[in-house]
Amino acid sequence: MKEEVKVVLLTGGSSGIGAATASLLSEAGMTVFAASRSGKAPSGFPGGGEIVPIVMDVNDEDAIKKAIDGILARCGSLDAVVCNAGNGIAGPIEETSVSEVEEQFRTTFYGVVKTIQACLPVFRExxxxxxxxxxxVAAVAPLPYQGFYSAVKAAILNLTKALAIETKCFGIQCCTIMPGDVKTGFTAARRIAAKASSPESAYYQATRKGVEAMAKDETGGMAPEVIGRAVRRQLQKRKMDPEKTPTLLYSLLVWAIRRFPQGLVLKVLGRMYS
Ligand SMILES: NC(=O)c1ccc[n+]([C@@H]2O[C@H](COP(=O)([O-])OP(=O)(O)OC[C@H]3O[C@@H](n4cnc5c(N)ncnc54)[C@H](OP(=O)(O)O)[C@@H]3O)[C@@H](O)[C@H]2O)c1
Known part of the structure; x- marks a missing residue:
């Protein structure tokens, strides 16, 4: 049965992909609760539709519960959650400390888990x-010097698909969106592992070169609205796709990475980023 999506909780709604998505969803008539730590209204929002900025750190289970309770009290239902908040930590695998790895997984994986787990009882009910x-796309492309970012995004990809199987019987649908390079504040916010930032590091030059190449691709990347439109399309479809890679070029890239010999894939990625 098609359930029209009217009320959405969107994390990371204050900037970049989340801000563009909030604008596009609200233009389509949805009420969007745009969550972030700052609680800022999405930058560049032209007005129209309804966007409600909220302060909600995805690492804070109490704040998530409070936000959902507030949405239900105000709207009576919550039709969808878009787990978008995330960040990136670059660095070679050897020299990224365990606490930096944990930091990479904190918001970008556990934050997603906490948000989803808080929404599921509402959806089931x-x-x-x-x-x-x-x-x-980094979920299928093992990026050198961003290995933990690739790992966290691969985890999200598989988590979402497993969730789709587990929750289908409750009328819940799941989709993961796989953006390629997008021009947002993500690039400037990316941290580099402390040890690899020192010229003493055996990986110092390689890390710099790799990260500079990725930053160049991102700053020359697509507009966040491209991803926002893909999210909107999924929320408006009767049956969501389990995964969607926006733009033909990136979907062909994902197709090729999955089908070409992995030795060749690693060789090409090595040429591009190291
Ligand atoms: N840009 C790209 O090329 C690209 C490519 C593929 C995938 N992605 C993914 O797209 C998502 C959005 O990234 P973006 O490019 O739009 O980056 P962005 O412009 O840096 O936006 C990140 C958003 O997440 C929010 N946020 C960060 N930590 C949070 C937390 N603990 N709780 C709640 N909100 C939090 C930020 O707001 P506050 O600082 O106010 O909390 C901001 O609204 C990320 O998951 C990223 O991995 C990006």
């Missing part, structure tokens, strides 16, 4: 609900 996660 209603008999409908949609979960959209924001993974990355």
């Amino acid at each position: 209603q008999g409908h609900g949609r979960v959209v996660t924001v993974s990355s």
